[in-house]
Amino acid sequence: MTSRLWQLGFASRFFIAIFLYSGTSFRRFQLTLREVFFSGVMSLIIIMVSGLFVGMVLGLQGYDTLQRYGSAEALGILVALSLVRELGPVVAALLFASRAGSAITAEIGLMKATEQLSAMEMMAVNPIARVVAPRFWGGVISMPLLAALFSAMGIFGGYLVGVVLIGVDEGSFWSQMQATVDFREDIVNGIIKSFVFGVIVSWVAVFEGYDAEPTAEGVSGATTRTVVTSSLAILAADFVLTALMFRGV
Amino acid sequence: MNRTALDLWVGFFVAIGLAAVLFLALKVGNLSASSSGETYALQAKFDNIGGLKVRSAVKSSGVVVGRVAHIDYDSANYVAVVSMQMDARYKFPRDTFATINTSGLLGDQFIGFEVGGESEMLKAGESIKKTQSAVVLEKLISQFMFNQASDSKDKK
Amino acid sequence: MNQEPLVQIRDLNFSYDNRKILSGINLTIPRGKVVAIMGSSGCGKTTLLRLIGGQLKPSSGEVKVNGQIVDQLDSAGLYAMRRRMGMLFQFGALFTDMSVFDNVAFQMREHTDLPEDLIHDLVMMKLHAVGLRGAQNLMPSELSGGMARRVALARSISLDPMLVMYDEPFAGLDPISLSVIGVLIRKLNDALGASSIVVTHDVQESLKIVDYVYFVSAGKIVAEGTADEIRQSKIPYVHQFVWGEADGPVPFHYPSMPYGDEMMQAVN
Numbered sequence: 001m002t003s004r005l006w007q008l009g010f011a012s013r014f015f016i017a018i019f020l021y022s023g024t025s026f027r028r029f030q031l032t033l034r035e036v037f038f039s040g041v042m043s044l045i046i047i048m049v050s051g052l053f054v055g056m057v058l059g060l061q062g063y064d065t066l067q068r069y070g071s072a073e074a075l076g077i078l079v080a081l082s083l084v085r086e087l088g089p090v091v092a093a094l095l096f097a098s099r100a101g102s103a104i105t106a107e108i109g110l111m112k113a114t115e116q117l118s119a120m121e122m123m124a125v126n127p128i129a130r131v132v133a134p135r136f137w138g139g140v141i142s143m144p145l146l147a148a149l150f151s152a153m154g155i156f157g158g159y160l161v162g163v164v165l166i167g168v169d170e171g172s173f174w175s176q177m178q179a180t181v182d183f184r185e186d187i188v189n190g191i192i193k194s195f196v197f198g199v200i201v202s203w204v205a206v207f208e209g210y211d212a213e214p215t216a217e218g219v220s221g222a223t224t225r226t227v228v229t230s231s232l233a234i235l236a237a238d239f240v241l242t243a244l245m246f247r248g249v
Numbered sequence: 250m251n252r253t254a255l256d257l258w259v260g261f262f263v264a265i266g267l268a269a270v271l272f273l274a275l276k277v278g279n280l281s282a283s284s285s286g287e288t289y290a291l292q293a294k295f296d297n298i299g300g301l302k303v304r305s306a307v308k309s310s311g312v313v314v315g316r317v318a319h320i321d322y323d324s325a326n327y328v329a330v331v332s333m334q335m336d337a338r339y340k341f342p343r344d345t346f347a348t349i350n351t352s353g354l355l356g357d358q359f360i361g362f363e364v365g366g367e368s369e370m371l372k373a374g375e376s377i378k379k380t381q382s383a384v385v386l387e388k389l390i391s392q393f394m395f396n397q398a399s400d401s402k403d404k405k
Numbered sequence: 406m407n408q409e410p411l412v413q414i415r416d417l418n419f420s421y422d423n424r425k426i427l428s429g430i431n432l433t434i435p436r437g438k439v440v441a442i443m444g445s446s447g448c449g450k451t452t453l454l455r456l457i458g459g460q461l462k463p464s465s466g467e468v469k470v471n472g473q474i475v476d477q478l479d480s481a482g483l484y485a486m487r488r489r490m491g492m493l494f495q496f497g498a499l500f501t502d503m504s505v506f507d508n509v510a511f512q513m514r515e516h517t518d519l520p521e522d523l524i525h526d527l528v529m530m531k532l533h534a535v536g537l538r539g540a541q542n543l544m545p546s547e548l549s550g551g552m553a554r555r556v557a558l559a560r561s562i563s564l565d566p567m568l569v570m571y572d573e574p575f576a577g578l579d580p581i582s583l584s585v586i587g588v589l590i591r592k593l594n595d596a597l598g599a600s601s602i603v604v605t606h607d608v609q610e611s612l613k614i615v616d617y618v619y620f621v622s623a624g625k626i627v628a629e630g631t632a633d634e635i636r637q638s639k640i641p642y643v644h645q646f647v648w649g650e651a652d653g654p655v656p657f658h659y660p661s662m663p664y665g666d667e668m669m670q671a672v673n
Contacts (some may be wrong), residue, residue, distance in 0.1 A: 041262045115498040124487035125515045145266025152269035183278040
């Protein structure tokens, strides 16, 4: 218990340190771009394919339920709202945690285990500024873009199944969607969510890597912890954010 | 991987990411419809607003002309006070009739404007005098059943 | 040239989690010399290097490098001091995501505003010194252990440091790479006019190249002297260490209850 608290304290101090030493990440933006490549571009395929399939499943299931009440045209609303508000940010973040988050932890953990971080410190280069902060910001920048892509691909998947395959009226599919989905209320809130998730996943990933035992088992344990901790944190944060954003009037 | 190829990929990633946001905003959401331009405020009092919510639409002839900004309760007169933000492009006569309607049987509720004939227009901050409350389905049904019952009594 | 020794350690104590690791260390590294710190594994040699580099703070006593007390420096002062130090880590600690060239250029790019073509020339000079100019485009994963160590050596001298520290430079190398590294340590030290600290348990190789030796055992300095004095030493521990005997003051058996008792215990 005390060791958990100790770790939480260290993690918070680490979070502040990342911000304090973020200057380099923006002054030498090439460093951050590189990490956007490794966490963002490398996650493109998994995010887009998953988004497409999630949207297609939503199309099938949604149609099956909605047509019982004779409101199959509302399929567009159902697909778009569930993706933009919830599934897009959450599922994309979960995938991101297991694809990019674990890779970041493993990379930093290995750099620690092979004394690369120590070596950097001895060369008078701060490893938080040079290694940790660019990876953190790379993740934070990538996450909202990936979530938006996930939602867009999902809506396209819902369109494929609902309109092209099943034959829901195309006009009402889009128009009902447009009439109901609100830009500020739904889309902006979804983007805010994915941004928060990006911060959570990146923070957990860089922290677990930095805090890992410098051994092979230590690094593999830290990688697992990144996926578990960030998944739980994403779902918990999602509940809090949803309660704040959509509690209605 | 050399730097230019990396930049190219990141550029590609950011471009399609932003395209997805744009797609969500314009094609999925109603950013294009809800003009973020000039608005003016109007108020209306209703005995019963039913399921009306903040950001519900205000429509005239089926066109969205504004949105509900906030809903308050007037404890002096025991009525709901609905504040609306109207698109500055549209003006309405002073005798406009505001009703609370439902899209479809179970759909969202919105405020409908039925335009009157007066030449003087509503100004910002003014209240609409003539309003009609939401139709409460249960009341309607009980009324109908009551009528049926009384009808059948009459026939006897 | 300044005659004050480069590194002076006085009455240094260091404990970690209440476990005493170093006690009462007194040690001097004169300018221009190669000094070895020897001792068996886990006796606190690496800790000593980290104290000199300011990565750890002493529990008591002081570490003075170039006239400055290391643990009293603020982080800017510490970083300024580290720029004038080079350190070769046990297994090289090359940055695995960068090529050999970028590894050697790393500090020049981080700490100086030198134009890229000048950096190129400097990196070539350093790589030439360790004989690996031809390997500039390889990644660390493509290097053999000895080559990686030489690249790390080139990297640690990339800013012409006044002090180079070597943490087990000979560990895990074949005999040829081993003597190459040994010769390089000596030659680079003399060419740079730097001072070197070699932490090692490889006695024969290091006695060939060093000027002075400190022996550390259980956190204390037990012997010191020039290479010849060490070879002639009558101190039992040093004798056992230098000649690699299995038993002696350092017992073969891990502390345990008497053999007979243990056997009887099983019977009962």
